[in-house]
Each structure stands twice: as C-alpha cells, then as structure tokens.
Amino acid sequence: MGINSNRVEHFSGHTCPENIVTVSTEAMSPLELHRVCLPPPQTTLQKLKHRLSEIFFPDDPLHRFKNQTCFRKLVLGLQFFFPIFQWGPNYSFKLLRSDIIAGLTIASLAIPQGISYAKLANLPPIIGLYSSFVPPLIYSVLGSSRHLAVGPVSIASLVMGTMINEAVSYTEEPILYLQMAFTATFFAGLFHASLGLLRLGFVIDFLSKATLVGFMAGAAVIVSLQQLKGLLGIVHFTTKMQIVPVLASVFSHKDEWSWKTIVMGLSFLVFLLTTRKISMRNPKLFWVSAAAPLTSVILSTLVVSLLRSKAHGISIIGQLPKGLNPPSSNMLYFHGPYLAVAIKTGIVTGILSLTEGIAVGRTFASLKNYQVDGNKEMMAIGLMNMAGSCSSCYVTTGSFSRSAVNYNAGAQTVVSNVILASAVLVTLLFLMPLFYYTPNVILAAIIITAVIGLIDYQAAFQLWKVDKLDFLACLCSFFGVLFISVPLGLAIAVGVSVFKILLHVTRPNTGVLGNIPGTQIYQNLNRYREALRIPKFLILAVESPIYFANSTYLQERILRWVREEEERIAANNESTMKCIILDMTAVTAIDTSGIDTICELRRILEKRSLQLVLANPVGNVMEKLHQSNILESFGLNGLYLTVGEAVADISSQWKAHP
C-alpha cells in the first residue's frame, strides 16, 4: 500500500476556511479526509487472468454450471452445445402447429428468394435452393435463436459474386467459379467457427451501426442498378460492381432493351412494392408481402408458358436438375493461384453474413426477452456453412427479411426451419420442372423489392442529427461501396469509425470546474451557470485516459488553461492562483507516457510556485502511479479522494501556514 498507509488523517470540526467565499458554509458538514486506496494487490497472473476473462468470457458462459451435480452438469453441457435438448423436452403439439404455419410461410418466401439470390451471386439458381435445404436443418440442431430463418442473403450473395468474378469469369469457367464459391463458403464457415471458438466475436462489433447503414444503402443501390440487366432484358452487361460501369452498361446497350420484359418486370415490381407497403403499414398483414414473391413467380411462369409462342424476348430460367443436394466436398479448392481470392472472399462474406445473422438473432431475442450467446451462435453459423460447402450450398446466414416474416407468422422454435427445409425438399424432389418457364425478370423484381428495404434513410438522418462523425462514417461506406468496391468501402468506414475513437482519445475534453454553492458538487463552469470558481484554485477535469497519443496535447492544454486563468486573474485583479487540482475521475487509464506527463506537469508548475494535486484517481491509474514510484513525489498532500476534500484541506493548510 506504499505511502498511502500513513495517510489516515482525520480532522473534524468546521474546516471550511473563510477565504473560500464561494463555498457556502452551512452546506459543509463536519469533514474528515478519506485516503485514496490502491486496488487490492493482485499478481501479474491474476491480473492477466481477470483481463483475459473480461476479453473472452465477459458473459461468464459457464455460470450455469456452478454448484451443480455431475449429472446436471452433463445435461447442462448437452443443452449448451445442442440447444435442442433445452426446448425439446417441452415441445408440444401447440408449438408445432405455430411452427408449421411459420415454416410454410417462410418457405413461400425462401424458394423464390433462394433462386434470386443465387443469380445475384452469379451461381446457378438451383444452388440457391440447395442452400435453403441443408443449412436450416443444421441450424435447427445447433442454433440458439428461436426466430432466425436461415438461408442465402442478398448482401453476402452480392459480395461473393463480385469478389469471385474479379478473378474468375462465371461465363467462361463455370466449374472453377462454382469451386471458388464453395471454397469461399467453406472459409467463411471456418472463419465464423474460429471466431466463435476463440471467443473473438467482438470483432464484428467494429462494424458500427453507422457503417452498416451506409454500407447496406450503398449495396442496395448497386444491386438494384444491376438488376436493370434483368428488368430491361439486357444481354451484354458489365461484370463490374461500381456504379459508373453499371450505369454505362445500362445505357450503352439500349438496343438490347426488350419492351416485353420491361412491361412484365415493371408490373410485377409495382405489385411487389405495393404488397411490401401494405405489410409495412399494417404488420398483421405481413403474409401479403411474404406470399407476394411466390405469387409473382407462379403468375409470371403461367403467363410466359401460356404465351410462350409470343414471348420470345423474355429470358427464362430453363431446365433445373431434380433431386437433392449433390455432395461437393470434392469441389473444394485448397491450392493453386485462386486460393487467396477464395480465402479473402470467404472472410469478407463471412464478416457480412455473420454481422447480419448475429444482429437479427439479437434483435428478435431481445423482443421476446431471451438471451442469444453471440459466440455460440457464431459456431452454429460456421458449422452450418462448413457443412453447406460440402453439400453444394453457398454462404448462408439468418436473413433479416425472412426472420421478420418468421417472427410475425408466430414461429416458436427453430422447428420452423425444419419445416422450411421440408418444403424445399419437396420442391427439389418434385416441383423443379415447374420453374422451367419462370422469367428471369421476376427474379430481378424480387431482388429489388428485397434490397430496397435496406436503404434506411431515417437512420441516416438520425445519425446526422446526433453525431456528425458517425454520419461521415456512414457516407464513407455508402460512397466507398458505390464508387470503389465493397471490401474497400467497408474498410474505409471501419477506418473512419476507429479514427473517431482515436480522435476522441487524441483530443480529449478538458474543462474548468466550479463549486455548486451549498454542495460538495464540482461541475463544469461552462455548463452549470450556478457553479462558481474557487479563488486561488484552478480545478481541471480531464475527460479521457492519458495515453501516449494525447499526453503531449494534454500537457500543452493544461498549461494553456493555467495561462488563461492567470490572464483572467490579472485582468480582474483577483488573488493569485496557488493550486491546480486535476480531477482524475474520468481518467480511466494511464500509460507510461501519461505518467511522464503528470511528472513533467508537476515539475513545470512547481517552478512557477504552483501546487499540482490529483483528485480521485481510479483504481488502475492509482496502481500505475504507485508502481512507477511517482506517488512518492506527490507525497502527503498531493492526492485526495474528492475535489471537495482537496479544496478544504489545502485551504486549511494555507490558513495554518500562510
């Protein structure tokens, strides 16, 4: 406990000196000084253990296992790894009925979306259906969210399509392209599972809400514009993703525009957007928008097959193979020149799909007041994708739109995913020939309707209102995605978000505190008009850790406060300043450069006959000060528990020894 143990001074009675005119005396209760404590001593190992457990196990995942019998521990362990054991025993017919209704509802949405999103990733449409079959089954065993509807999602499909396409052309080398897609899916799953296993789930927290709002809007704009290919019936289209080549492609191929396609596309787009509007206005009518895609597919297929002799300009899906997912583990690609691209694609789509899956899971969990363990969820999504990559599936995760429909349709457990998979199974086995005449334009309309909801201009406006730098991060990711590329746009936005944290650390707030008369409360003079300066004292609050990145700034800034205070005193003919109190309450950490700064400040101020005193250093700052031996130089009268005690004690000392 070092020098602090000899610091148990008590002085009672009315200690408020007369010269502190601004502290009204009736408010001062009998005062005793409280010493500043060090935190309880810990060895380096204990500290490391505590730190690591806060980093990796902040939610204390094993707390349920404490004080339990062996058998109970086994049951809890099974429930921990396979949540099915948790809800399985209590599963009832009533729950099953709800789940069947919800499952069939999402199936009607998932089948057309699956085909559409596979096209978005430049993959054969059948892959989209495969991906809606195996992953939901695996998730239903491992997943802990009750409302997540699993399958391909728009953003991940889009990003995968773009990134692979930069290396391999899907028209020229379709087999290699497919190999790359499965390999990227495998690495995405590996990435998810390792994050979960290593409990590094917090890396996805670095995609802030601002970044995501901008990113999603940018991606939605790009995807919508790319769908003009299908909507206008253009045959030759760019494979690039940036807004400039896409728009150039649209207008340089005006001769390929097909009026039949355009009429059909626009009418179904209007239909889909109208149903979307209806469901948004009245959430009880969620089934209107949920059923619309399947209705559109059926209607448009009927129209095309009936008018097939007259509908030559309209491109159709064509033959789809019947049957279940073929194994694809032999198509994984672990060597050769494109491995790096596959890994990079896997990681980027992995991050994006994980972010969506976890966010969706958390949202619905909090609506129904249950907990979703992020790291466990990551392992479930990861294993699902690794298994998917061996059974002809591409990246899947919890989709926001389908999970919302699932929730609204009254899903109670993950059994709704099993029902979804069963519906897809029936489709794969028996209904594939029915899609022969489905026009591609309807897939474009479905995609546009799905992604348009990603443009959240209200959230962007809220960002502008509350935090201009967050809005800047949002703009960066929006324009980065539009004009540069998806990974770079994301990287820039993450950079801006991290820069914002660093900026706050590099240029922290400092302010002069004053006493609120009649209390022991010291608050910012600038904010609290009733707060009053205390003559001879300058009380400064530092609102940030003191680190290498701000130690020079803080030293200069504090000296500037002192200079300005001296100028003010000189201008107003007040009594000269004698003591500077640093309120360290918000200095939540300090490093070696920060400690040097404190020493240096003390030395500089001492040369000017000014006393420097610290008030309320927090635990780990106190510890560092102690370890670096600078507490000794502060000695008895340099550390106080509160600003109020510092003012009272130092004033009384001046009174005793003027």
Added chain:
Amino acid sequence: MGINSNRVEHFSGHTCPENIVTVSTEAMSPLELHRVCLPPPQTTLQKLKHRLSEIFFPDDPLHRFKNQTCFRKLVLGLQFFFPIFQWGPNYSFKLLRSDIIAGLTIASLAIPQGISYAKLANLPPIIGLYSSFVPPLIYSVLGSSRHLAVGPVSIASLVMGTMINEAVSYTEEPILYLQMAFTATFFAGLFHASLGLLRLGFVIDFLSKATLVGFMAGAAVIVSLQQLKGLLGIVHFTTKMQIVPVLASVFSHKDEWSWKTIVMGLSFLVFLLTTRKISMRNPKLFWVSAAAPLTSVILSTLVVSLLRSKAHGISIIGQLPKGLNPPSSNMLYFHGPYLAVAIKTGIVTGILSLTEGIAVGRTFASLKNYQVDGNKEMMAIGLMNMAGSCSSCYVTTGSFSRSAVNYNAGAQTVVSNVILASAVLVTLLFLMPLFYYTPNVILAAIIITAVIGLIDYQAAFQLWKVDKLDFLACLCSFFGVLFISVPLGLAIAVGVSVFKILLHVTRPNTGVLGNIPGTQIYQNLNRYREALRIPKFLILAVESPIYFANSTYLQERILRWVREEEERIAANNESTMKCIILDMTAVTAIDTSGIDTICELRRILEKRSLQLVLANPVGNVMEKLHQSNILESFGLNGLYLTVGEAVADISSQWKAHP
C-alpha cells in the same frame, strides 16, 4: 433545454429515508435536487470550429497577437516565423562566448559522426560533412530550440540506407543511389513542412515511448552488428538489414577477417566506450566523450599514415573532394520507376528524424523551462531538409547525443549551430586531405559507441513493471526491427499501441459502487473496504465512452452484474433490488450505438420491473441523449446530478408510494 427545464424540483428537509440503513443520517445535510444541465447550445458550425481549433490549434499559437498594436503584431509575427528576431536584440558577447565554446565542442563530435553516419547510409563520407554545414545554418534562422545541435543522425541514416538499398544497389549504380538519397531527403523535408503547416504534428505522438524504446534498441543492435563489417575488415558483406543475413555474412566470410583491423578497431572501441562511461558517471566530464571521437580519428589516422607500409589490410577513407557543398537540385528525381521508393523512404525517415528532433527539442526546452512549438519546429526542420536536398545534404535533424553535448557545454542560443557550421566550413575548405588515411574501422567504432546508448534497458524494465501491454509493444518493435524490417517493425509497434487503446475502449472497466459511510462519496466496493452497498440499489460505474465497439459488451456486462447481484441477494436473503443507477461520470462520449444500448438496457430492465437511472452524464453525452430524444423516455426520474441525490430521491419516492 428540452425536457430538463421542467425539472426544477426542490424539496428540503431531512429527506434521507430510514430504509437506507447504510447512509448514516447525521452526514446527510439538507438536500435539494440539482438538475442536470445541457451544455450551452451551439450551432453545428460553432461545434465544428471548436473541435477543429482543439485538433489543430490546441496551443492557441496566436494568443500573443491578441490586443496588440499593428506594429507590435508585425514584430511578433517576425519573431514568430524567425525566432532570431526574438533573441537577436538581446544577444551579448557573454552569450557569444558560451556559444563559441559549445559550437566548437559539438563540431569536434559532429565531424567524425557526420562521416560515419554517411557511411551508415551507404553514402560517400563527404555527404555527411556537407549535411553538417547547410542545415545548421538554416536551422539557426528558423528554429526555436536553443539547444538543438543539427546534423545527420544514426537512426535516420540507417533506415535511409536500408530502404534505398532494397531498390538500388549503391555499389552498382552510385549516381542513381545518390539521386534517390537527395530525393528522399526532399520528400522527408516536404513531409515535415506539410505536417507543420497543416498542424498535424500530433501524428508523431502515435510513436509511443514504448514503441521508441524497442525500436531504438532494435536499430542499435542491427547497426552494431552491421559495423562488424568494418570492425573485422570484411569486404563482401550483405546489404540486408535483418539480423539473420547480417550474422550469416559475418561468419561466412571468416577468411576475410583481418587481425590488424580487429586489433585497431577493438582498442579504439574500448577507448571510446571508456570515455563514454566516464562522461556518464560524471556529467561535468562530458567533454571527455565529446572529444574522444575526434581524438580517435586523429590518432588512428596518424597510426595508419605512419605505418602505411605495414597496414595493407586496413581499409581507409581515401580521397575526399575539397570545397563547399555542390548544388544538387538537378539530382532530384521526380519521375520514373523509383519515385515510389524515394517517397516511401522520405516519409519513413521523415517520421523518425522528426520524432527524434521534436523529442530532443522538447526535452531541453523543459530542462531550461522554455516552450518549443512542435508545429513550428516541424516547419523549420522541413525547410532545412528541403534546402539540404538541393545542396548535397541528406536527412538531418536534431541529434540527441550532440544536443546533450551542446547543452552540457553551455550553449545559450542557436548561434552554437552557426559556430558548428563554421568549423565544418573550415574543414571542408582546408582539412579534407587530412582524412585520407583515416581507417574505416574507426568510423565503425564511433558508430557502435554512438548507437549503444540507444539501448535503454532501464526504460524497458520500467515498462515491464508499470504496463505489460506497453512492454509488449516495445518487444514487438524490437523484434520487428531485428527480424523483419524497420518500417514493418515500426508499423507493428504502432499497431500494438493503437490496439491497446482500442482494447481499453472495447473492454472497459465496470464496477459496483458503494457509499462511504458518513459522506456523499460513492466508490468502488472492490477497492474501498469501508464502502457499503445500499439495499435495493445496484450502483454501477462505467469507465469508458460507450461506442459501437463496446456497446454490446457493456450491455451484456451490465446484465451480468444485475444477474450476479440478484444471485447474491437470493443467497443472503436480502430485500430485492429495485433500481439500477449507472454512474456516467467517466462515460466521456457516446455514439448512436451507445444510445441504442442505453435504450435497450432500460427496456430489458423495465420488463424485469427494475428502474434504470443515469447519474451525472457529462456535457456532450447529455447533448447526444437530448438530440436522440431518449431523454423523454427517461422522463423526470431518470436523470440525477449525483449518485447521492439519485439514491435519496428515489428512496423517498418509494417511501411516499410504497
């Protein structure tokens, strides 16, 4: 002021309810509630202006110009840009005498060091002398430090040599190599000057002390090992910088070792190290180590020239051209394949030389209690290097070792730099032939002696003692420099330092507070044994801004605190918890994700019939909460100025409406 204006409640009298057993009643003075204020309203433009002035002008560099006459402003402006006008008028013969002594002392050190460091950068020795002539003259006009001794320095020389050599071999293309060196110097100067002009000087603050300690030690080890080439007389030596190829080079060329060179090198190395030891033991004998290099050069040159018939194995400097710096602006290289290398080298050496120059300037300024303006200093160093690149000089800055000698020798102003330049002038004009027989081995010994002081194992030990993560950053930069490369080693160390900041933000401390009996002070229960819990309340302190990067963590962590408190209460049969107070004093900022977290927490806790209350949100947090309209959901009883007032008010409400 929104909803806060209707929050001017006063209730006097003894409000402390009986059920708060741990708050001793005699300590509670008559209590009135204080409302939480918003900071004074500011427009976005005002905020931006304030923010920018804090970022770029934290030292308020123009404060001296305020309230001055026009003429006075002109004089101050001249003094601002040319500090010579500040000290010039008061310059006296007495000061001149001190400066002459100091100038001659550093000249005796600078001449051999200049030649040696030029060899370190693989440049002709004469370039080192050129670089000790023009830059000091320019600095003496522009620089604001009185003790900085300007010239080539070891680290920057080493890095420049390595980085250019990776692209251009100095033995095969000496002219191109020289062009690259001057071009890199130009870009280093441009980089310095732009940082100064744009007031971005704080970027060098990101090289923390820990990083620099490790980096310097690593560089010193590498440089010393590289000098084995000269010390052992090896002819064929690697041009790489990593420790492995250097050591391989030393031992694979054993046949080239020359015993004469080794004997001479070792004896002078012992001599130089002994003088260094003497000066370190007794700072008054600084001249012993300051004069030693020149003495060694003279002695060794004499020995070699006298024994020239027998000293065949010893390599010598040879012919050096007489005369002043030739112009080299025609050698700057602004196009072609190597421009990128030159720019990269310029920026890396620029950062390193700037860091050394600014750190040295600040150190001696604080010893003599005067201020050095970092940004102005950067412009001085930048202009000096840009001018240098046009007059056959390579990168120069304030050298730590020579500035220390300058300071100890009693330098009073930058005139000592003029004296240094004059001494170099005389050397260049008349004494060059004397260096003909100077053996290269002596330069190696001088370099080793100079860089060995950069290994600061005491600082490293202090880092270990105070901050393990700082020590890790130090180790990373040490081993990064040794085994990978200088720029990458530096980048890794900066990465670790920034990661440390982010880690603190991502996993901030939280803790339960208790009341110190007899006071209104609430402190961490873990640290203050005398602090007591208040029944029915859980008071939590969050020690960090709430950002996207930690909002999920904090939400989980706070819910875990609540869960643990409930378990504790159940185990001890205490009265149930009803209210959670978040002490926001150290939450110095919040972003949109953070606001969402607070809302979410409030919603979750409300579902469990727990009240969430915020105590003492700081100005900008209050502002953001207000802008996002969530203050309304907190309403009248959700915000308090202090934890004490919150406890007293809420308890009294419970008493009134149980």
